[in-house]
Amino acid sequence: MAVATSLKREACLIDGQWVTNGAWMDVDDPATGQVIGRVPMMGGPEAKSAIEAARSALPHWSALAAHERAALLRTFAHLMIDRADALARLLSAEQGKPHSEALGEIHYSASYLDWFSEEARRIYGEIVPGHQRDKRIFVLRQPIGVVAAITPWNFPAAMVTRKIGPALAVGCTIILKPAEQTPFTALAIGALAEEAGLPKGVLNIVTGDPVGIGATLTASPEVQKLSFTGSTATGAKLMAQCAPTIKKVSLELGGNAPFIVFGDADIEAAVQGAIASKFRNAGQTCICTNRLFIQREIYECFAARFTEATCSLVVAPASDPNSQIGPLIDQRAMAKVKAHIADAVSKGAFVATGGVGHAEGENFFTPTVLTHATADMCVMQEETFGPVAALASFDNEEDLIKTVNASPFGLAAYIYTRDVSRAWRVSEKLETGMVGINTGLISTEVAPFGGVKASGLGREGGRQGIDDYVETKYICLHLDPPSAS
Numbered sequence: 001m002a003v004a005t006s007l008k009r010e011a012c013l014i015d016g017q018w019v020t021n022g023a024w025m026d027v028d029d030p031a032t033g034q035v036i037g038r039v040p041m042m043g044g045p046e047a048k049s050a051i052e053a054a055r056s057a058l059p060h061w062s063a064l065a066a067h068e069r070a071a072l073l074r075t076f077a078h079l080m081i082d083r084a085d086a087l088a089r090l091l092s093a094e095q096g097k098p099h100s101e102a103l104g105e106i107h108y109s110a111s112y113l114d115w116f117s118e119e120a121r122r123i124y125g126e127i128v129p130g131h132q133r134d135k136r137i138f139v140l141r142q143p144i145g146v147v148a149a150i151t152p153w154n155f156p157a158a159m160v161t162r163k164i165g166p167a168l169a170v171g172c173t174i175i176l177k178p179a180e181q182t183p184f185t186a187l188a189i190g191a192l193a194e195e196a197g198l199p200k201g202v203l204n205i206v207t208g209d210p211v212g213i214g215a216t217l218t219a220s221p222e223v224q225k226l227s228f229t230g231s232t233a234t235g236a237k238l239m240a241q242c243a244p245t246i247k248k249v250s251l252e253l254g255g256n257a258p259f260i261v262f263g264d265a266d267i268e269a270a271v272q273g274a275i276a277s278k279f280r281n282a283g284q285t286c287i288c289t290n291r292l293f294i295q296r297e298i299y300e301c302f303a304a305r306f307t308e309a310t311c312s313l314v315v316a317p318a319s320d321p322n323s324q325i326g327p328l329i330d331q332r333a334m335a336k337v338k339a340h341i342a343d344a345v346s347k348g349a350f351v352a353t354g355g356v357g358h359a360e361g362e363n364f365f366t367p368t369v370l371t372h373a374t375a376d377m378c379v380m381q382e383e384t385f386g387p388v389a390a391l392a393s394f395d396n397e398e399d400l401i402k403t404v405n406a407s408p409f410g411l412a413a414y415i416y417t418r419d420v421s422r423a424w425r426v427s428e429k430l431e432t433g434m435v436g437i438n439t440g441l442i443s444t445e446v447a448p449f450g451g452v453k454a455s456g457l458g459r460e461g462g463r464q465g466i467d468d469y470v471e472t473k474y475i476c477l478h479l480d481p482p483s484a485s
Contacts, residue, residue: 007086007188012040012207015053016200021046025208027184030096030327030363031317039183043212047175048220050204054146054173055222057201062143062171066121073117073168076196080110080161083192087157091185092318095156096326096363097281099318108443109157109189112461115445116165119466123170138475143171144248145224147469148217150210150238152230153329154284156182160189162449163227164203166465172225175217176205181329183207218242225249225469229286232409232454250458250468252286252450254383255411258404259289259440260426262397263297265416266438271305273440274389277414279313279367280441282325283387284333287412287434287442291373291380292391293400299393307352307369310389315358315366327363328386337365337386340379344370344390347377354387375403383409397426405431411451414440433459 011018023041028034040046061069080087088102095102128137149163156178167174178186190205206213217223218241225248228238232253242249259277261270278289294302316323328334334357341355354368365387373380373390380390394400404413413432417423427435433451436442443449448459458468 007083007090007191008037008184009187009191010037010039011187012042012046013187013190013194013203013205014046014050015056015204016194019046023208025180027094027181029093030181030329031319031361033362036093037184039187039207042206042208044216046206046208047177047213047216050175050206051146051217051220051222053201053204054175057199058146058173061173061199061202064171066123069169069171070117070120072197073113073120073165076193076198077110077113077117079192079196080106080113080189084110087185087188090188091157091182092326094182094184095153096318096329098316098323098326099321101281101326102318105155105157108445109161111445112158112161112165115461116169116465119166119463120169122463123466123470134479134481136477136479138477140473140475141170141470142473144469144471145172146222147172147174147225147227148177148223149174150177150214150217150226150228150230151179151186153179153181154281154286156185157189159229160186162445162460162465163229166460166469167227168198168202170466170469172469173202174204175223176203177210177213177217178205178207180207180210214238215241218247219245221245223247227458227460227468228252235456248468250460251456252458252460253411253454253456254409255286255451255455256290256381256383256407256409257287257412257414257432258430259292259414260400260404260416261292261294261298261302262415262417262419262422263295264418265298266418267298267302267305269438270302270416271309273414273416273436273438274306275309275313275440277436277440278389279310279325279387282328282365284329284385286383289389289414289440290383292389293394293404294391296393296395299391303352303369303371303391306389306391310367310369311353313367315360315364317360325364325367325387327361328365330363333386334363334365337384337388340377340382340384340386340388341368341370343378344373347374349373349377349379349390375406381407397422401426401429405429408454409451410453411455412436412442
């Protein structure tokens, strides 16, 4: 697939200028291993320049009327839609997902800008009845200030707009650090922000050394908030680094999503829901199904049908219009998938299909189904982040909930049942931030996205997505007594 060049930038956006520093890092196509371009290898000094640019731009940007910021965000969203195909091709080239998925991600990304353009005009305060006759109480919600955002490689467009959308809407300015594997999509979004008329310094994008840039962003007292999507281990480190400056932190971290199919479920619907949830982006999504729990009386039937559906998936690079499963991001990801399968097999799991690399290339892996999985297997305890589905059976609801909730993670869960009472009952008992009932696809800009326990803090999307970017200010007004006249 040819890389779209009209939006490709081999420079970083700092204070309205596209800049380089003489040091570079290559970006490759995970499907072929070929280098598709390079971006600056920046570090702490450039991050400091970006912080200063964001700080300088803050007074003007935050002072704009809400409808002015909203108009810019709408224009920004429309530009993304107008250039969706070019953005999707760039995204597929550096991330590897099929073009149809990449195109869907671009539209999904633009929806966050559109949604928060509307929310920009609804950042309401309150008037509270006074506690004394001569007092009036007002509550304001104001932008938190300069925001640092660190985004992952698996959704290099959606994770950007899900953070910058609410930040821009409320009047914050931003420094964005995209993943080293997928910087071109973020830089292209920066180019469209510039085209939309975003003032200089409001959005700054710095590529390069994650340690040096991250340390500078977390240590700076000028940065009031950090938003991070990535691994739980990295999130914990960043949270600790933010502690000395008491930053507001929102974290969207690892998951280990259970997919639960009760005996009364529509088996075909459950199979299709599991395929959609498990194998989207080759299993490289934080909310994808990781462990499947099937009630014993339908286990064999579900396993057979799910395995059949998995075998029909087309593994191919994004350049193939029939592709459904693209490559994994790199060899490190491949090694983890292989290790999880080997561990499961050594403990009694059976490979119903797959279990090996694919002939398309060294980063491609055959979609895999493991049956007879047990709780002691790594594939049931950790996030695999690859096209591997592990199936376990269960007997009753109570034991199932205990097993599912034993995980330290709590991002998403999926339930298939025809029993409405059971759907509500289990949803409320599961220790996760999100639950899909009779659906395997739950992401949308209109709902709050986030987890509990080791899966993170805060919510992105929905009206709640604004909350992490504002501070609440209480104003108490004393009324003078009426003059004697």
